[in-house]
Amino acid sequence: GENVEQHPSTLSVQEGDSAVIKCTYSDSASNYFPWYKQELGKRPQLIIDIRSNVGEKKDQRIAVTLNKTAKHFSLHITETQPEDSAVYFCAADYSGGYQKVTFGTGTKLQVIP
Amino acid sequence: KAGVTQTPRYLIKTRGQQVTLSCSPISGHRSVSWYQQTPGQGLQFLFEYFSETQRNKGNFPGRFSGRQFSNSRSEMNVSTLELGDSALYLCASSLEFTTDTQYFGPGTRLTVL
Numbered sequence: 596g597e598n599v600e601q602h603p604s605t606l607s608v609q610e611g612d613s614a615v616i617k618c619t620y621s622d623s624a625s626n627y628f629p630w631y632k633q634e635l636g637k638r639p640q641l642i643i644d645i646r647s648n649v650g651e652k653k654d655q656r657i658a659v660t661l662n663k664t665a666k667h668f669s670l671h672i673t674e675t676q677p678e679d680s681a682v683y684f685c686a687a688d689y690s691g692g693y694q695k696v697t698f699g700t701g702t703k704l705q706v707i708p
Numbered sequence: 709k710a711g712v713t714q715t716p717r718y719l720i721k722t723r724g725q726q727v728t729l730s731c732s733p734i735s736g737h738r739s740v741s742w743y744q745q746t747p748g749q750g751l752q753f754l755f756e757y758f759s760e761t762q763r764n765k766g767n768f769p770g771r772f773s774g775r776q777f778s779n780s781r782s783e784m785n786v787s788t789l790e791l792g793d794s795a796l797y798l799c800a801s802s803l804e805f806t807t808d809t810q811y812f813g814p815g816t817r818l819t820v821l
Contacts, residue, residue, distance in 0.1 A: 596767075627807040638798065638812040639751070684751060688807050695766050696741070696806050698751040 597622040599687050601699025608675050609707050616702045618685035619667040625687040628668045630659060633701075634681045642683075643670070675706045709734055712801050712813035720819045726787040729816045733780050733801030739763075740782040741806055742774060745796040745815070754797075756806055757782050786818075794820045 598621040608614050618628075626647035631639035645652045645659045645668065652659050656675075661668040672679055682703050688696040713732045721727050733740050742754040753766040757776035774784040780801070786793055796815045802808040 629810070638814050640812070641809055644809075686751075695753045695764055697753065700750045 596695065597625060597687050597697040599685060599697045599699045601685050601702060603702060604700065605703045605705070607705045607707060610675060610677060612675055614670075614672045614675055614679070614704055614706075616670045616683055616685070616704070617667060618669070618687075618699045619665075620687040620697075621666065622687070622689075623663075623666065624689050627688040628659070628661060629686050629688070630670050631684045631686070632681045633684065639684060672704075675704075677706050677708050680704055680706045709736075712799060712811050714797075714799055714813040714816050716816060717814065718817045718819075720821065721789050722821050723789055723791060725789050726785060727789060727818060728783055728785045729797055729799075729818075731782045731784075731799035731801075731813055733782070733799075734811055737801035737803055737811075738780050739802045739804055739806060739808070740776055740780060741800045741802075741810065742782070742784050743798045743800065744768070745798055746794075751798075754784065758804070789820045791820050794818060 601618045629644035630642050632642045633639040643657050643659050645661050656673045658671040682701045684701050685699040715730045739758045741756040744752045755765045756763050760776045771787045776782045796817050798812050798815045800810040800812045802810045
């Protein structure tokens with residue numbers, strides 16, 4: 596089955612700096628890669644996703660890049676703000692509905708004011 | 709539209725008991741997935757239902773089961789509870805597949821004593 600590794604497990608950055616979180620996956624059939632943000636005590640929320648026919652996607656301060664050959668994808672947050680502090684999860688899934696979505700172990704991001 | 713709702717929000721049970729959790733998806737969403745979240749194992753996929761049928765299942769024992777009703781509402785049941793079943797149980801709904809945008813509910817916090 597699919598295996599998703601996520602690094603780092605914790606990340607501290609100064610406000611205004613950039614943060615990068617990386618994930619690798621094992622199953623080349625995976626073609627959908629969402630990122631979720633989970634604030635303390637709250638539900639996970641999708642912040643950005645990318646499909647395998649695209650190499651990069653950007654939404655304001657957040658971007659995701661995908662390297663299908665190397666089987667890794669990364670979340671980039673620029674100009675970090677204290678409200679970006681949360682746990683971020685990556686995931687790998689397969690469009691078609693018949694694969695078990697697999698999550699990374701999470702990255703706790705702390706943005707220091 | 710109203711978001712995904714889950715009931716109850718908190719449950720305390722003892723070993724050996726069984727429990728039923730409920731999830732009401734966003735109106736129009738036909739796919740409902742269930743996840744277990746624990747500090748040690750992170751987010752793990754339990755199963756997904758679509759049109760009252762279990763479409764996919766994660767690597768959990770048969771004590772974990774679920775069902776979906778014609779209105780897309782879903783329930784999951786855990787029988788013969790074990791201490792290790794203590795977790796936050798999240799459901800998520802999407803239009804048709806887990807690769808559509810998934811919206812999570814607030815979760816049910818289950819504590820097994």
